[in-house]
Amino acid sequence: KDLRVDKLALEARAITLLDEADSISASLFGTSVAATVGGWDDILLVLSAPDVSATMGGMQYADHLCVSATLPIGVSRKETVDVKTNAPIVLSVNEFTLTLSGMVSLGDSIALDAQASLDDWQITPLLALLPSSLTNDLLKDITVDGSVSLNAHVQGVYGDSVMPVVDAEIALSDGMGRYSGLPYTLENVGLVADAHIDLNDSTAS
Numbered sequence: 001k002d003l004r005v006d007k008l009a010l011e012a013r014a015i016t017l018l019d020e021a022d023s024i025s026a027s028l029f030g031t032s033v034a035a036t037v038g039g040w041d042d043i044l045l046v047l048s049a050p051d052v053s054a055t056m057g058g059m060q061y062a063d064h065l066c067v068s069a070t071l072p073i074g075v076s077r078k079e080t081v082d083v084k085t086n087a088p089i090v091l092s093v094n095e096f097t098l099t100l101s102g103m104v105s106l107g108d109s110i111a112l113d114a115q116a117s118l119d120d121w122q123i124t125p126l127l128a129l130l131p132s133s134l135t136n137d138l139l140k141d142i143t144v145d146g147s148v149s150l151n152a153h154v155q156g157v158y159g160d161s162v163m164p165v166v167d168a169e170i171a172l173s174d175g176m177g178r179y180s181g182l183p184y185t186l187e188n189v190g191l192v193a194d195a196h197i198d199l200n201d202s203t204a205s
Contacts, residue, residue, distance in 0.1 A: 005037035026054040026062075029130065041074035059131050068092045080107035093129070096121055099176040102154075109159035116152045123148060146175035146189065156200075 010033045017026040020037045025198040029051040036044045054062040072087040084103040091098045100113030124145045126137055158165030175189030 004039060004142040005035060005106070008035040008037075009033070022056070023058060024054075024056045025026075026052075028052050040076065042073075043073050043075065045069075045073075047071075059133055066092075066094050071150055071171075075093040080105045080111075082106075092127070096126065106167075109157050111157050111165040112164045113155045114153070116150070116154070118148070118150045121148045132185070141180040144176065147173045149173075165200070166195070168195045168197070169193070170195070 022203035048130040105111040177186040
C-alpha cells in the first residue's frame, strides 16, 4: 500500500524522564519532530531538540546539548526490509556534525553498505561533552587539542557468525599535546591513518 503524508509536526515544550530505581534523569525542552512522506521511497524526518540534559547514577552525561537530525530515507519491503538514504543523513550535537549515507537491508541478518564522515571536529570542545569524571581521570596533567576528520565505509553482513568490513581514514590537523610533567609541547601535529578492519579474518586487518 502507498503511504503519503503532506506534513506531520509534533512539538513538546518539555519532556522529562525520571527513573529513581536506576538514578536516571533526562529532560528535553523545545523538542520538535516533523515528517513529510511522498511515499515509502520518499520519507523525510526532521528532529530538533535544542536543550537536552541527562544524568545517570549521579554522573552528568548530557548538559544542555543542542541535538538535531535530518533523515531523508526510502523504504522498500519485499523478502527483506531495505532502507536507503535519498540524501545524506545529518546528525548534529552542538557544533559537531556526522553525515551518513547508504543502505541497510533487514532480514534474517543485516546487510550494510554505508558511509560515514565527520569534518574538522575540534578536540577541546569535543572533550567538554564527556562527563568530567571521565576526562579528569583520563586526561589528568595532559592538554590536547587539534582538529579531527573521519571518512569510513562499512560493507558486509552482520549476523551470528559474520561481521561487516570497515575501511576508515582518520586525519588529525593542527594537533597539540602537552604533559605537565615534561617541559615540552607538541605543536602543529598532522597525521593521516588508514584502517582496514575485518573481524572475519584477523590476518586481513
